[in-house]
Ligand SMILES: *[C@@H]1O[C@H](CO)[C@@H](O)[C@H](O)[C@H]1NC(C)=O
Ligand SMILES: *[C@@H]1O[C@H](CO)[C@@H](O)[C@H](O)[C@H]1NC(C)=O
């Protein structure tokens with residue numbers, strides 16, 4: 033791998049690490065700050081009445097109620113009362129009255145949910161001195177379901193919600209003029225941790241954006257790398273062609289018996305470190321260095337320089353390589369040029385040495 037692409041790979045690794053840690057921090061934030069906590073209290077509801085059929089005292093107590101969000105969490109007790117108008121069981125009419133039993137001290141309003149806000153219902157009941165408001169859930173898809181009612185600004189009145197079956201049961205008794213006493217006592221405290229919808233949307237969107245950014249970056253990186261490799265290949269091919277052309281112009285000779293190259297003190301071929309024998313085919317480079325043809329040709333194709341003195345044969349033969357368009361290749365060629373310049377100096381040094 034070239035040093036350039038190594039640097040790029042390191043950079044990509046760093047970026048992915050950064051992205052990953054960003055996502056991680058994001059998830060932590062989701063867990064600790066965006067998640068909201070909701071506290072709610074259940075309510076025990078005690079219903080006591082005299083069964084009109086058997087004259088028996090009946091009493092039952094269940095933890096079926098749930099305190100409203102803005103209700104004081106305290107006990108309340110009184111006779112249950114419905115709105116007088118059969119069409120306004122929801123207590124949405126501000127002027128609607130409640131069928132409060134005579135001589136009842138404290139009384140509890142039993143109201144059906146729906147049509148108007150919990151706040152309105154509670155206000156209408158408290159305007160008539162109800163000591164507590166019991167709203168029964170209406171139209172819920174889950175049996176016995178209750179919710180935490182929001183009813184800001186209703187003051188010190190106790191407000192709870194009970195499930196629909198329970199509410200209808202008590203309402204049926206009241207409609208038969210049975211006196212029902214309701215006692216509301218505080219139940220258990222519940223903590224519900226939930227993630228709000230907006231934060232889920234926020235986190236999802238930012239996660240998707242991050243994914244897109246990193247994907248785009250990855251694609252960009254690979255395209256760059258591909259283009260770079262392509263340009264390098266093209267450059268390599270051009271240099272290879274030039275080298276072939278140069279090699280074809282270089283002189284070839286066959287060694288004969290008795291030539292000075294066969295003498296023992298003559299330099300060996302620098303590539304294979306063997307001496308020259310009769311019938312060996314040698315190639316003579318412009319710097320007058322000679323090597324076996326089979327030894328030096330592949331070297332020249334790759335390096336385009338003399339293995340001994342590093343002289344550039346393209347330069348020596350005046351073969352121009354068309355300049356590349358790619359900036360990176362240009363810098364590479366500049367480095368190569370520095371090498372060539374040095375080799376020319378070396379070559380001159382060798383020449384002067386030879387002459388001297
Ligand atoms: C409900 O309350 C009455 C007093 O109002 C009490 O006598 C009765 O025992 C209670 N019922 C239960 C089941 O706790
Ligand atoms: C809803 O409440 C309004 C008063 O706020 C009342 O006039 C209307 O009849 C109610 N509708 C139903 C369906 O109960």
Ligand SMILES: *[C@@H]1O[C@H](CO)[C@@H](O)[C@H](O)[C@H]1NC(C)=O
Nearest residue numbers: 129132157158159160161162
């Ligand atoms: C509510 O109680 C006050 C006194 O505490 C009384 O003056 C008022 O008439 C009562 N209202 C109703 C609707 O009973």
Ligand SMILES: *[C@@H]1O[C@H](CO)[C@@H](O)[C@H](O)[C@H]1NC(C)=O
Nearest residue numbers: 094096174175176195197198
């Ligand atoms: C609803 O509550 C009543 C008592 O309050 C209980 O008998 C009944 O089984 C409950 N129904 C469901 C579906 O939980």
Ligand SMILES: [Zn+2]
Nearest residue numbers: 301304324327
């Ligand atoms: Zn050789």
Ligand SMILES: [Zn+2]
Nearest residue numbers: 319321338341
């Ligand atoms: Zn040479």
